[in-house]
Amino acid sequence: MEKFSVSDNTRHLLLQPRAWLVAWLTLGLLAISAAVHSAEVEFSQATQACLACHDKPGMVKKLENAQSFSLHVSGKAYAESMHKDTECEDCHDAIDAKTHGKMVSEIKSHRSFAMDMGESCRSCHKKKVTEYEDSIHAALVKDGNSKAPLCSSCHNPHTVRSTEILTPITDTPCAQCHEEIFKAYANDVHGQQRSAKGIGAPLCAGCHQAHNVKAASLGNGVKDACLACHKDAVQLHKVWLPNTDRHFEAILCAACHSPNAQRRVNLRLYDGSNKHQVSEKMGVPQFDRRTDSVDTQNLGLNERALWSLLKEFNQDSHDGKTVLQGRLEVSSGVAAHQLSDKSKAIKDCNFCHQKGAEPFQSVSLTIAGPDGRPLRHGIQKDVLNSLLSIDSVRGFYAIGGTRIKLFDTLLVMVFLGALSVPLVHMTVKRLFKNIREKLERERLAARADPGRQEPSPALTGDRRADGTTNK
Numbered sequence: 001m002e003k004f005s006v007s008d009n010t011r012h013l014l015l016q017p018r019a020w021l022v023a024w025l026t027l028g029l030l031a032i033s034a035a036v037h038s039a040e041v042e043f044s045q046a047t048q049a050c051l052a053c054h055d056k057p058g059m060v061k062k063l064e065n066a067q068s069f070s071l072h073v074s075g076k077a078y079a080e081s082m083h084k085d086t087e088c089e090d091c092h093d094a095i096d097a098k099t100h101g102k103m104v105s106e107i108k109s110h111r112s113f114a115m116d117m118g119e120s121c122r123s124c125h126k127k128k129v130t131e132y133e134d135s136i137h138a139a140l141v142k143d144g145n146s147k148a149p150l151c152s153s154c155h156n157p158h159t160v161r162s163t164e165i166l167t168p169i170t171d172t173p174c175a176q177c178h179e180e181i182f183k184a185y186a187n188d189v190h191g192q193q194r195s196a197k198g199i200g201a202p203l204c205a206g207c208h209q210a211h212n213v214k215a216a217s218l219g220n221g222v223k224d225a226c227l228a229c230h231k232d233a234v235q236l237h238k239v240w241l242p243n244t245d246r247h248f249e250a251i252l253c254a255a256c257h258s259p260n261a262q263r264r265v266n267l268r269l270y271d272g273s274n275k276h277q278v279s280e281k282m283g284v285p286q287f288d289r290r291t292d293s294v295d296t297q298n299l300g301l302n303e304r305a306l307w308s309l310l311k312e313f314n315q316d317s318h319d320g321k322t323v324l325q326g327r328l329e330v331s332s333g334v335a336a337h338q339l340s341d342k343s344k345a346i347k348d349c350n351f352c353h354q355k356g357a358e359p360f361q362s363v364s365l366t367i368a369g370p371d372g373r374p375l376r377h378g379i380q381k382d383v384l385n386s387l388l389s390i391d392s393v394r395g396f397y398a399i400g401g402t403r404i405k406l407f408d409t410l411l412v413m414v415f416l417g418a419l420s421v422p423l424v425h426m427t428v429k430r431l432f433k434n435i436r437e438k439l440e441r442e443r444l445a446a447r448a449d450p451g452r453q454e455p456s457p458a459l460t461g462d463r464r465a466d467g468t469t470n471k
């Protein structure tokens with residue numbers, strides 16, 4: 001297509017409405033070949049034509065919901081944008097030149113218009129569109145959430161600059177919607193580093209991705225992102241932290257690196273056969289119904305309620321292996337973004353490995369919701385200890401468990417994370433052999449003690465049927 005460009009000399013002229021009107025009329029009739037040079041950008045005639053009307057600050061339309069909708073598109077910003085060579089009509093292909101601008105079009109709201117334009121990126125950015133469609137944001141949009149971002153929420157198509165240009169962190173599109181998290185991030189090690197040095201440290205998308213954003217606590221995506229930058233982290237922790245891999249599995253990095261955070265133990269439902277988090281089935285909400293039915297007063301699940309709940313979930317799973325995996329985490333999304341420098345990180349083993357340790361005072365149970373975000377229910381904290389008294393939980397050690405004081409002093413403890421609890425039977429995967437033996441001895445001793453709480457018959461029974469033993 002033939003193009004002409006706008007020279008700086010003629011720009012002031014062209015900005016006048018009458019000049020544009022003339023141009024618009026003329027353009028419809030003949031192709032102008034006289035290309036004027038100077039500005040780097042060459043707009044096509046069609047684009048010029050659109051800008052003739054739309055490059056007017058203050059051009060506004062009242063929408064059906066009474067919103068004012070600005071129809072101004074700055075030609076200057078457009079010329080500086082990554083879409084400068086893209087025709088308006090490449091995206092606005094539904095515009096009918098005959099009637100456009102002469103008739104009032106029906107637009108309910110800005111959002112509905114943006115939704116209608118949603119398909120316009122696909123033809124040129126197929127990969128990003130596919131990634132986005134797999135994201136929690138797209139799932140939320142599909143679900144009717146009017147606050148979840150569309151492409152144009154994060155990229156103004158008329159002004160988009162190269163994403164390689166470094167801008168202040170406040171320009172990240174994520175900040176407009178996740179304000180509290182952004183504030184926390186801006187003051188933490190990465191935000192500070194990013195502001196000071198510009199590169200290297202991640203912005204939101206560096207840990208969560210920009211398009212294929214997943215529920216943050218689902219899978220290992222975010223942790224893998226940490227370890228992809230901090231390649232030597234495992235090695236550096238190994239110097240002082242025994243069994244680092246296990247600690248990394250059982251503890252969210254932020255639980256040690258956000259020193260002022262509140263912490264909690266989260267027992268997550270896993271499918272033992274495929275090692276994925278159990279997720280709420282679409283359309284048939286189970287979690288709330290089931291937790292409410294075993295915890296009618298909403299006091300938090302006690303030991304027995306937890307068992308009967310697990311049993312119900314187990315009936316859904318093919319091979320009867322719904323398990324619990326404990327993870328020590330921070331209690332709020334904000335606290336996950338308050339990472340401090342290493343001198344403030346928690347290094348004291350006793351912080352966790354002693355009776356009544358703070359992180360174990362709050363316990364929750366979660367399942368992945370339909371979009372991956374956790375659905376949560378409280379658990380009474382002594383469930384962690386009382387699990388110990390159940391016959392089937394051989395070798396499970398919860399911090400603060402009164403029965404195994406010996407190990408408090410040995411620092412070798414907490415098998416919480418390994419608390420892979422096949423429904424009625426809990427298996428502790430990795431135990432130091434000697435611990436297991438000692439626990440066994442303790443257990444036998446306790447059995448001889450008549451004051452000891454009897455194991456639930458149902459549990460023991462199932463365990464025999466299950467036949468699993470500690471691995």
Ligand code: HEC
Nearest residue numbers: 050051054070071073078083086087088091114117152157
């Ligand atoms: C890369 C695709 C694309 C190109 C190119 C494009 N637009 Fe848009 N345009 C959109 C999208 C998407 C929206 C809806 C954005 C939103 O959420 O407001 C939009 C909205 C608009 C609106 C409504 C006001 C607004 O800002 O939302 C006007 C007017 C408009 N475009 C005019 C133009 C003109 C004139 C050009 C050429 C100079 C152009 N567009 C080029 C995609 C594009």
Ligand code: HEC
Nearest residue numbers: 024049050052053061071088089092095100101103104105
């Ligand atoms: C003659 C002036 C004129 C020209 C030329 C023009 N527009 Fe418009 N445009 C308008 C007016 C006026 C409205 C508001 C219509 C209304 O109130 O519904 C509008 C509305 C829009 C809207 C908002 C959505 C809608 O359909 O109402 C978009 C998007 C848009 N124009 C894009 C373009 C594009 C792209 C071009 C070039 C192909 C273009 N316009 C050319 C005058 C013009």
Ligand code: HEC
Nearest residue numbers: 082086090091120121124151152155157160161162163164
């Ligand atoms: C007709 C093709 C076309 C369409 C449709 C289109 N774009 Fe683009 N877009 C481009 C081109 C060409 C570039 C220049 C950079 C490049 O080659 O990737 C670009 C660049 C971008 C960039 C900056 C990329 C970078 O390298 O930093 C973003 C962001 C972007 N487009 C978003 C969108 C969005 C959002 C939509 C839909 C509203 C859209 N684009 C529709 C052609 C298109």
Ligand code: HEC
Nearest residue numbers: 121125128129132149150151154155163173174205210211
């Ligand atoms: C939640 C905000 C958000 C949404 C929604 C979003 N993007 Fe992006 N996009 C970003 C950010 C941030 C970057 C730059 C950082 C990055 O890729 O790591 C980016 C980069 C891009 C780039 C350039 C990246 C490259 O590698 O060349 C293109 C093209 C793009 N987006 C297109 C789209 C399209 C098309 C859509 C809709 C399907 C979309 N974006 C939706 C935030 C978003």
Ligand code: HEC
Nearest residue numbers: 147148149153173174177204205208210214215216217373
């Ligand atoms: C237009 C608003 C908007 C923008 C922009 C936006 N988000 Fe979101 N995002 C939401 C909404 C709404 C939700 C669902 C409610 C919630 O969890 O806060 C959500 C959810 C999320 C979740 C899942 C939360 C969870 O509990 O696991 C993550 C992660 C996320 N966004 C990251 C980002 C990142 C990274 C960016 C920038 C690349 C971004 N968001 C930009 C609106 C937005």
Ligand code: HEC
Nearest residue numbers: 174178181182185190202203204207216217222332333336
């Ligand atoms: C250094 C990596 C990192 C950066 C940078 C980062 N996040 Fe996160 N984000 C995390 C981690 C880790 C979690 C918690 C994951 C979990 O619970 O397993 C999280 C959780 C979230 C959640 C879910 C919060 C909730 O209530 O559960 C949202 C939303 C989110 N981040 C958005 C953002 C936004 C927006 C930014 C940028 C301002 C950002 N993140 C920057 C690592 C990061």
Ligand code: HEC
Nearest residue numbers: 223226227230233236247248251252253256342345346347
């Ligand atoms: C049990 C608590 C704990 C956990 C869990 C933990 N860290 Fe650390 N981390 C520390 C302590 C303490 C230091 C400081 C060690 C020192 O200086 O001797 C540290 C240091 C670091 C450093 C700086 C390394 C150096 O020496 O330069 C990085 C980076 C780091 N951790 C990242 C991570 C990541 C990523 C994770 C999660 C995968 C994680 N940490 C999990 C406690 C922890």
Ligand code: HEC
Nearest residue numbers: 189193200201202206207225226229253257340341342343
């Ligand atoms: C895009 C790369 C990148 C990602 C992803 C990333 N970091 Fe960092 N991180 C950095 C950079 C750069 C610094 C500042 C320089 C340094 O101290 O190494 C830093 C600093 C740190 C520090 C302070 C180290 C010190 O020496 O005091 C900790 C702790 C840390 N990051 C933890 C994490 C955790 C936890 C995650 C994941 C939730 C993560 N990082 C994700 C790049 C990254």
Ligand code: HEC
Nearest residue numbers: 240241243246250348349351352412413414415416417418
């Ligand atoms: C932030 C809390 C926290 C800190 C600090 C901590 N641990 Fe742990 N540790 C845990 C948790 C949770 C587990 C449970 C892992 C599991 O169930 O296997 C664990 C497990 C262990 C295990 C058993 C590993 C295995 O094979 O299953 C040993 C040994 C251990 N910690 C020693 C230490 C020592 C020594 C320190 C101090 C240098 C320390 N821990 C610091 C929370 C912590």
